[in-house]
Amino acid sequence: xxxxxxxxxxxxxxxxxxxxxxxxxxxxxxxxxxxxxxxxxxxxxxxxxxxxxxxxxxxxxxxxxxxxxxxxxxxxxxxxxxxxxxxxxxxxxxxxxxxxxxxxxxxxxxxxxxxxxxxxxxxxxxxxxxxxxxxxxxxxxxxxxxxxxxxxxxxxxxxxxxxxxxxxxxxxxxxxxxxxxxxxxxxxxxxxxxxxxxxxxxxxxxxxxxxxxxxxxxxxxxxxxxxxxxxxxxxxxxxxxxxxxxxxxxxxxxxxxxxxxxxxxxxxxxxxxxxxxxxxxxxxxxxxxxxx
Amino acid sequence: xxxxxxxxxxxxxxxxxxxxxxxxxxxxxxxxxxxxxxxxxxxxxxxxxxxxxxxxxxxxxxxxxxxxxxxxxxxxxxxxxxxxxxxxxxxxxxxxxxxxxxxxxxxxxxxxxxxxxxxxxxxxxxxxxxxxxxxxxxxxxxxxxxxxxxxxxxxxxxxxxxxxxxxxxxxxxxxxxxxxxxxxxxxxxxxxxxxxxxxxxxxxxxxxxxxxxxxxxxxxxxxxxxxxxxxxxxxxxxxxxxxxxxxxxxxxxxxxxxxxxxxxxxxxxxxxxxxxxxxxxxxxxxxxxxxxxxxxxxxxxxxxxxxxxxxxxxxxxxxxxxxxxxxxxxxxxxxxxxxxxxxxxxxxxxxxxxxxxxxx
Numbered sequence: 001x002x003x004x005x006x007x008x009x010x011x012x013x014x015x016x017x018x019x020x021x022x023x024x025x026x027x028x029x030x031x032x033x034x035x036x037x038x039x040x041x042x043x044x045x046x047x048x049x050x051x052x053x054x055x056x057x058x059x060x061x062x063x064x065x066x067x068x069x070x071x072x073x074x075x076x077x078x079x080x081x082x083x084x085x086x087x088x089x090x091x092x093x094x095x096x097x098x099x100x101x102x103x104x105x106x107x108x109x110x111x112x113x114x115x116x117x118x119x120x121x122x123x124x125x126x127x128x129x130x131x132x133x134x135x136x137x138x139x140x141x142x143x144x145x146x147x148x149x150x151x152x153x154x155x156x157x158x159x160x161x162x163x164x165x166x167x168x169x170x171x172x173x174x175x176x177x178x179x180x181x182x183x184x185x186x187x188x189x190x191x192x193x194x195x196x197x198x199x200x201x202x203x204x205x206x207x208x209x210x211x212x213x214x215x216x217x218x219x220x221x222x223x224x225x226x227x228x229x230x231x232x233x234x235x236x237x238x239x240x241x242x243x244x245x246x247x248x249x250x251x252x253x254x255x256x257x258x259x260x261x262x263x264x265x266x267x268x269x270x271x272x273x274x275x276x277x278x279x280x281x282x283x284x285x286x287x288x289x290x291x292x
Numbered sequence: 293x294x295x296x297x298x299x300x301x302x303x304x305x306x307x308x309x310x311x312x313x314x315x316x317x318x319x320x321x322x323x324x325x326x327x328x329x330x331x332x333x334x335x336x337x338x339x340x341x342x343x344x345x346x347x348x349x350x351x352x353x354x355x356x357x358x359x360x361x362x363x364x365x366x367x368x369x370x371x372x373x374x375x376x377x378x379x380x381x382x383x384x385x386x387x388x389x390x391x392x393x394x395x396x397x398x399x400x401x402x403x404x405x406x407x408x409x410x411x412x413x414x415x416x417x418x419x420x421x422x423x424x425x426x427x428x429x430x431x432x433x434x435x436x437x438x439x440x441x442x443x444x445x446x447x448x449x450x451x452x453x454x455x456x457x458x459x460x461x462x463x464x465x466x467x468x469x470x471x472x473x474x475x476x477x478x479x480x481x482x483x484x485x486x487x488x489x490x491x492x493x494x495x496x497x498x499x500x501x502x503x504x505x506x507x508x509x510x511x512x513x514x515x516x517x518x519x520x521x522x523x524x525x526x527x528x529x530x531x532x533x534x535x536x537x538x539x540x541x542x543x544x545x546x547x548x549x550x551x552x553x554x555x556x557x558x559x560x561x562x563x564x565x566x567x568x569x570x571x572x573x574x575x576x577x578x579x580x581x582x583x584x585x586x587x588x589x590x591x592x593x594x595x596x597x598x599x600x601x602x603x604x605x606x607x608x609x610x611x612x613x614x615x616x617x618x619x620x621x622x623x624x625x626x627x628x629x630x631x632x633x634x635x636x637x638x639x640x641x642x643x644x645x646x647x648x649x650x651x652x
Contacts, residue, residue: 069408125432131428134404135404136404137404138401140404142407145386145410146408164396165394165400168394169400171392172394172397175392
């Protein structure tokens with residue numbers, strides 16, 4: 001694992017570890033979805049590398065003291081991807097991995113959307129799209145007011161940007177000069193009903209965020225090296241301009257039948273399909289095929 | 293009904309005190325619908341004139357609390373002058389956040405601040421706080437038990453002829469069905485101070501419902517109160533009026549008027565609407581056998597409904613005469629606030645009339 005303060009370029013071993021953790025995130029998602037009988041596969045697959053690089057290569061984490069006031073905050077604004085985050089938190093020691101064995105069963109701390117009051121390591125509950133960036137603004141204001149230099153990270157989906165509150169928050173983050181706030185947009189290009197550009201277009205993302213007073217980086221969201229480089233390029237938290245990383249991703253990435261497919265936003269893999277998908281995930285990312 | 297009206301001698305050269313009264317009168321003209329044209333000796337009043345809104349001690353009290361409690365922060369949505377958050381901003385500029393006309397963002401940002409240990413007070417018109425921001429209050433404040441205090445001011449129909457977009461008769465009903473959300477109404481300036489002080493260490497999220505800032509005094513000093521415990525402001529044996537917020541004061545005047553005709557009418561300030569003080573409701577019903585609820589809110593699912601639920605489910609078997617006065621489940625006509633209160637029987641005369649019907 002990389003240390004958050006590590007300023008050296010990542011080594012091949014470190015990059016391999018991050019790719020391995022992305023594989024872990026995908027396979028755990030398939031396993032947990034089978035327990036629940038349903039799961040958001042594709043929304044996790046698009047952020048597997050983002051979660052892996054953040055949690056194993058960037059964030060200032062305190063698993064032994066989940067409410068440490070100086071920790072980095074993460075808001076999974078696209079809360080339906082929690083199924084991919086729970087295994088990471090277990091892996092990092094926030095709770096026992098066996099706690100996930102009754103995922104979504106009556107009384108389990110773990111629902112489809114994360115509950116900060118029940119799951120250590122969840123900095124804020126989410127599920128209703130469009131709220132997360134406002135939460136992040138509040139946490140970033142709180143950090144500055146309290147003289148703490150943590151970063152607040154908000155992971156947004158591209159279709160979530162249809163929500164007006166996101167832009168209320170974006171406006172206020174720039175107005176309040178919150179350089180300690182980082183939004184990561186999982187630009188996986190798909191909502192439930194189809195391509196975001198067909199349902200309600202959100203591009204041009206760079207220009208839109210820049211016009212709202214943000215500084216923008218745009219990277220391949222499945223390239224762990226590129227993601228780490230984007231994080232490393234973030235200015236000091238005392239900077240007065242909020243930061244956004246637009247991560248171009250593919251919804252369903254890593255399972256060929258799911259890539260770019262709106263059919264697997266929610267689904268349930270069983271039997272041979274389950275085994276085949278697990279094998280495909282274990283083999284690691286293959287080159288992306290051109291979309292039909 | 294024109295209790296708020298003071299008559300000024302036309303043509304008289306006003307001294308300083310009379311000038312102040314005159315300026316306040318200009319404000320209360322809005323309230324009473326008594327404005328006239330051609331007042332040659334009258335003074336104009338502008339948006340900075342706060343003399344007619346003595347109950348808006350919100351910003352001042354929070355600034356005092358913030359002097360000794362570093363957790364207090366205040367947010368508003370371009371209404372700092374209307375709710376007097378400016379009085380806080382002047383003294384604690386670094387702990388005041390004006391998010392502009394973006395109420396949903398305001399409430400959720402407050403939740404983010406609360407998660408960092410702050411106690412944020414997020415204030416805007418009740419119509420926008422509770423209706424526009426309803427889901428943010430539920431999902432971001434109440435559900436994760438964040439100590440956000442959403443302050444909905446100018447509630448009910450107190451905005452008068454501003455119309456339905458600026459009315460919030462629905463807020464009590466909506467807010468009281470949200471789990472883990474404490475719902476309280478301020479009765480007057482001293483009561484508001486007490487609520488703000490008590491709110492600091494109260495667990496979980498809270499909705500504070502304020503009137504239009506011109507609420508007349510019920511409490512001579514800052515009352516010693518416990519959130520969730522009603523205050524008996526007047527004992528009585530024949531009938532109990534259970535009122536909240538702006539309706540406590542006219543209910544008291546109604547009780548006084550009824551006393552003159554030999555009726556012993558009690559008044560309970562049910563300032564906490566959720567969770568309801570069921571003990572106070574049941575003991576009042578046992579004592580008087582007649583309960584009248586009064587609220588500046590839609591009678592569907594407001595205080596009256598909460599009290600009725602309590603009485604029906606009590607299992608005492610004791611018959612209780614029951615009426616509720618409030619805003620009917622219909623949109624409100626154009627009118628000055630005082631005229632609307634009279635129209636719906638929410639002024640002292642109207643409450644007296646309904647109470648008399650129950651006392652026969």
